[in-house]
Amino acid sequence: MPDTATAPLRPAMNLPDATAAARVARTHRLLNGPIGPTLARLAAPNVLAMFVTSVTSIAEAYFAGRMGVNALAGLALVFPLMMLTQMLAAGAMGGAISAAVARALGGGDTARASGLTLAAWIIGVVAAAGSAVLMALFGRAVFTALGGDAAAVAAALSYAGVFFPGCIALWLCHASLSVIRGTGNMAMPSLLLFVVSLGSIPVSGALALGWGPFPAWGMAGLAAGLIVSNGAAGLVAMAMLLAGRMGLSMDGALSRLRGEMFRDILRVGVIASVNSAQSVLTIVLMVALVGRFGTAALAGYGLGARLEFLMIPVVFGIGAAMTSMVGANIGAGNTARALRVAWTGAIAAAVIVGGIGALVAVFPDLWLRIFLDASDTATLEVGRAYFRTVAPFYAFFGLGLALFFASQGAARMMWPVMASLFRMAVAFGVALLLIQVTDLGVRGVFIGVASGMLVYGVVTAAAVWITRWR
Template structure:
């Protein structure tokens, strides 16, 4: 354990927001770079292979959403008690989060491998795309615990105010994946040519590297609270229950969002493989906005949690407004790029003229919703830090469920075609952002309590 306690409950608020956000934003970019690198290399195999990986992305969102139960709960509890300087409870919460995550990984991995093919049946993709995507997903689901644990450790570090350690590890993980991708996909040198499954294996190996680095750093005392891997820890039902209570609403919202996207992909697929490729390109371009906002959201979660723990709710609120200001500026710039040079952006991913036209339309429509997406994501971070995730769940569920029928109506009843899918995404994003902003402004989240109890023996195990 290092003796340096990170204090983000004092000092300049905008400076603290930026100090926490820039490493988090960078780490998110590196994490998404894994999927972009996979798509770029796999795209050289052909459109079917690229469509398989792109379609798999929606199922991977479900995987991430399921683990949000643990990640979100850990951030809320660890940041709150870290801000209150109750370090025994912080350590206990972190250890219980690991127990919960590993226990959840077993059924998630098994069921994911079994039902991977059914996900493609829902999306109505071509058989060759489904077969390729199933092999890709089964590898990722089978090894998902290797992804869950590094992300959980990253969440714990961020909750204490250390966003630089996760950035460092994300950088190493990304470059590991960049090196392994072409080797395993195309069989360069002594490596076998595996194709699409090779991209999945490269990702898994990079997860192993990330997990190993976190373990080494934690054992070396990188965390600012006492944490010992070697001691046996009994499951604490009260603490695990609180983690699940906080994490479940956003996890449910995330799973719903992802499942709805499977059906949105089904609508898109009815317009051809080119439309699916365009959807993937648009999503990867939008990830620039999303990841910037999500990085600030992670910073906000920590700032809100620690400041509420320190008894400073107004400082917590100001942190959120500054984060909205910064993300509003960044998404405004990105929106202009989507509007002014959509063809240039789309052509950077693929040479197919038809795909470029469809993707360009998608980018121009998305440009209208980027700032509202920033509001939505930052507000989710604020509610997470407060441990009050129910508002974000309600808004997300309503918005997600509305997307599918709205897309059907615009695409077919109004005769807009595949652009109706893009309009459905944009309109619901705008509504969700406005709704969460209103809910946050009411201020009830400031009085949200996180109640956990543990025996003295349990706390001393940390």
Template structure:
């Protein structure tokens, strides 16, 4: 079976050139996808500090659902890319179909639990009675539409596994642009459309997700024929789901630890008042925007690693990992300088009170110092999943967040207030980055020793006659 052009590029073309060609479209797509949060935060900030504080409380909960989706997407990409690298397109199609249905079922169930238990969860995070109505206005609609988010994200993972990063970027960009247009209309009202406030922000996101849902299904089933409308059988669905969950659940667990840790930090920040939560929440959303390069690489690198892993090309795996680390460190250093230069504009855009502006300034001066090494951790985590080592990736996430990040942040808060909390987070990321590099290189050496070597991949255009397990 001859390989597609994107697959040949992953296995044969120069590493740096190939990674860049996969990553730059993802950067554009991720930028617009992240704009969901940033645009929401900007327009909601115009409703006042209470509304901004309310949206700050929602982040750990919404990111929990999104983290499950990201984890399932990681499992989908790793399994399908490895099968494509081994030239097994039939099973890759089966896994793709199963991934969509499995993800919709799991996210639907998690959203139902969130809808039922939202009030006690937000109460435990420190949300008071004054903010609870605003939080629930946003979350009730968000939970009802969450399944519309999961299908585009998993579908994009299927496309990336085949080496196509441009189409997912276009779909993400369209969703982000639609959200940006709908936000002011639905939040503040326009003509016959009534002002819906927090509900309008959530509804804008759900409608944008719906557009992505339609586009990705059309592209996967009709345009590209990468998946079947249904898995071939229940037995195949169960078999494929087990493979996906073997990587997807630990990866989801690792991703879901982040909002859990952010929930703990939000509770600590809440002791400093609503203005502190508002400034911290705005900073967290800006952090996502500042991490575009990291997030794009964490999406484009795994298919490269998994396909070369499937083809037995471990030297290309090591080269891609080290190239990604260097790119992350350099790019995040430049982004830190840019954030400092734009600080007055950022404060003007997101802060309606002096105290919110002060907290936001503290966040931007300190936290982005650790974004480069934090990116190294994320890249290492993605690379471990791509090597089908999800438990090691999970352990790395646990170590980062609950051995270093949360304890050192809490200690810093106890010793130095909010500045101490932020400094503790930076120190924690630096320690974990050094640990993650040694961890991955050790795992890579072990794979080179133990992984059965595949027969060499034939040059493009030649037939590949390989023995499969």
């Protein structure tokens, strides 16, 4: 592996000197810039974009709340699967794409980076088609098995019937943005996500609730807003890559495409996808247990789980920068610097997410009353119990998730995936035990969720500390 300071940074073929030089300068900063300031500068636009993305999710739940408790319960049923799609596209496969591109550029191979771009688009198309087929075949059975009544299942199916056939827009958008991040450019993906998020709020509201001349499509309208906005951003990102605006030449990329490029992405992406699937499966199992306690409990937990999921884009804002910095330094052979990047970002993520958790643990109604009226007493009580039990452990979730993103850049995913498996086993096992042998009721489920977060953070951090990615 080439040394950090001497790694060849060859400009891309057939590109203007200024464009190629800008890409080379970005890679140089990943390899040699001061860690704290460089990570902060790269993460800042991501964090802003992810904050606005979180606002989009809040708006979606708000619009569902205006349609009633059954709509909120239906959203709670479909939300884990919708989030899984976004986690796979932006986090698991997206992180693997960014890391692969960053490693190629860290080693000075721009031709390989352009071939990886084409491979990323193909992977996105195949993944989107597969998820659409699976939802069409098994969606109703899944939502029914999660404990939703007829009205909640109908609401979930209405949302899923638009989101999953249209999720090719989301996959291609995030694949393209991930390539751009891999070049060290965090500003452009963040700007596009910022615009996507701001645009999807009025579009989703208009199509769901029938504002002005728009039809009131209900739950289907919420999904349509996401698909339209992501599709527009995806077209812009793909056009910029094809035009060489990001310092990669796509001329002849098809002829440079090789099977090992798919393997380079998938060997990290598939394992990371298992981690994402386990995270969502943990939530799904908890939904199934909470569903035993009725629709109000399901709606209350759904609001709590939604904020938990929103911690993922918060950490992703930092994690995306970590993935690129770690990947470039691993590609240049500087593992020690890559580890310093990982711990710097992980501690920052734990502090930020832990602070949010502490706030909602003390003042849960700051979140819950956005969606619920004072008359929704049963749902409010469940939501309050969730936050008072689980939110104090958000810091461990943030720590583990940030180190997960860093491990993507290092292509060392075994222990983060094992930690996620331990989290799922502990969360479900403790929750099931407590609701069977105690009278804690739904609070027993929440104790299980908190226990799983603690295990996830501790195991992931211990693994990175001990193995040092050897």
